[in-house]
Amino acid sequence: MNAHADVDVEWPLSRRGDVVPDVCTWLREHKPVARVRTFTGDPAWLVSTHELATRVLQDDAFSMSALAAPGGRLQYAPLFPASNRSSVKDMVGVGLRDTVMQTFSPHAVKEAIGAFRRKAGELLDDITAEGPPVDFRARFTQPYTASVMATVMGLSEDHGRLLMDGFDISIMTVPRTFEGAQVNLEKCLARTRARLLEPDAVDAPGLLGALARFRTEHGTTPELDDEIVLMLNNLFVAGGLSTAAFLLLSLLQLALHRDQAEWLRTHPESMDRAVEELLRYSLAIGDGLPRIAVRDTELGGQPISEGDLVLVLVEGANYDPAVFDDPNRLDLTRNPKEHVTFGAGRHYCAATCLARTHATVALSAVLERLPGLRLAIPPEEINWRSGWIKRTPERLPLLW
Numbered sequence: 001m002n003a004h005a006d007v008d009v010e011w012p013l014s015r016r017g018d019v020v021p022d023v024c025t026w027l028r029e030h031k032p033v034a035r036v037r038t039f040t041g042d043p044a045w046l047v048s049t050h051e052l053a054t055r056v057l058q059d060d061a062f063s064m065s066a067l068a069a070p071g072g073r074l075q076y077a078p079l080f081p082a083s084n085r086s087s088v089k090d091m092v093g094v095g096l097r098d099t100v101m102q103t104f105s106p107h108a109v110k111e112a113i114g115a116f117r118r119k120a121g122e123l124l125d126d127i128t129a130e131g132p133p134v135d136f137r138a139r140f141t142q143p144y145t146a147s148v149m150a151t152v153m154g155l156s157e158d159h160g161r162l163l164m165d166g167f168d169i170s171i172m173t174v175p176r177t178f179e180g181a182q183v184n185l186e187k188c189l190a191r192t193r194a195r196l197l198e199p200d201a202v203d204a205p206g207l208l209g210a211l212a213r214f215r216t217e218h219g220t221t222p223e224l225d226d227e228i229v230l231m232l233n234n235l236f237v238a239g240g241l242s243t244a245a246f247l248l249l250s251l252l253q254l255a256l257h258r259d260q261a262e263w264l265r266t267h268p269e270s271m272d273r274a275v276e277e278l279l280r281y282s283l284a285i286g287d288g289l290p291r292i293a294v295r296d297t298e299l300g301g302q303p304i305s306e307g308d309l310v311l312v313l314v315e316g317a318n319y320d321p322a323v324f325d326d327p328n329r330l331d332l333t334r335n336p337k338e339h340v341t342f343g344a345g346r347h348y349c350a351a352t353c354l355a356r357t358h359a360t361v362a363l364s365a366v367l368e369r370l371p372g373l374r375l376a377i378p379p380e381e382i383n384w385r386s387g388w389i390k391r392t393p394e395r396l397p398l399l400w
């Protein structure tokens with residue numbers, strides 16, 4: 001399948017987020033554990049069946065935290081110094097896990113849902129006042145997501161927009177780091193730090209208020225403040241990028257499958273199930289979920305050595321015909337429970353209720369207000385962003 005002797009396929013696969021890459025089927029059938037080279041030129045194993053993907057995500061032989069070890073194999077250049085990264089593990093370390101998890105609990109999301117609906121409504125008021133066509137990335141999915149994330153995190157709309165715009169520039173998948181990424185990070189961290197240290201932050205709603213109270217109650221240290229600021233930023237990025245990309249690709253699929261969109265519009269009670277199928281169908285995660293093997297093992301008969309980088313191809317698992325009938329067909333009535341769009345095992349997404357609600361509210365509002373939603377340009381003219389962490393169109397011009 002590939003001219004170079006030491007890889008089986010070129011990586012990354014197609015950046016298009018509207019159709020699953022053809023090579024996915026070939027990989028599953030011929031090379032379910034295939035050799036690729038990452039953006040940094042490091043060798044990696046690409047895993048493309050549902051069975052092997054879920055095994056990697058659930059097996060302790062494959063570690064997420066080992067990715068941060070110095071000198072290890074890389075998926076792409078680390079954009080920020082290691083000290084600028086934090087994870088759920090770090091939250092546990094500083095005793096913050098429960099505080100953070102409460103922010104994303106179904107109860108907290110339910111409390112915030114009115115604000116999500118209001119924002120979606122306001123944006124659609126502007127969009128309908130202007131009339132078609134409108135770019136739904138600039139005018140809907142980005143500002144809506146910034147607002148949703150700002151709401152749950154207790155930040156102002158302006159602060160949410162700054163973080164959303166900033167990370168839209170800098171979170172790239174590139175062979176070498178670049179100056180703008182660090183400058184952008186510092187700008188975002190400085191803004192969040194300043195807000196955390198304001199005396200009235202303890203009265204703020206959402207995560208900011210909870211963290212501000214935590215630091216006052218537990219005695220502040222500069223290290224704890226660093227951790228809190230990083231965590232707020234990292235959660236904003238993890239949540240904002242994922243939800244915005246998923247919503248945008250879902251709108252695109254509804255615009256491409258107009259009969260199903262119309263069915264969903266007239267069957268709003270089926271929205272939860274439809275969102276589950278849109279999650280399965282989503283090609284947003286473009287670069288695989290990475291793990292490092294922490295001991296010698298095997299995968300589908302392929303020996304894997306300690307230190308090897310393994311990439312789980314999400315669309316490989318989600319379009320596997322061994323698990324999903326006619327997987328290339330979008331079917332909003334199917335109930336695709338086994339999809340791995342939120343991962344699996346110990347690192348399973350920490351905020352699935354927020355993720356699903358973000359999409360459900362937005363899609364319901366769009367379908368209700370804009371029947372007949374369709375692409376304003378030929379699908380093959382969509383400009384798919386390269387070198388970015390998600391598969392995403394630069395613009396999504398829609399008519400209704």
Ligand code: HEM
Nearest residue numbers: 088235238239242243246289341342343347349350351355
């Ligand atoms: C549609 C939206 C979302 C998708 C598709 C998504 C997907 C994922 C996936 C695939 C993982 C596992 C990564 C891996 O195993 O390598 C993950 C983990 C995580 N997600 Fe989400 N996510 C979404 C929304 C969110 C939101 C809104 C937040 C919170 C603000 C969030 C916070 C996290 C965190 C903190 C983890 C790490 C969990 C851990 O390491 O234990 N995600 N997400």
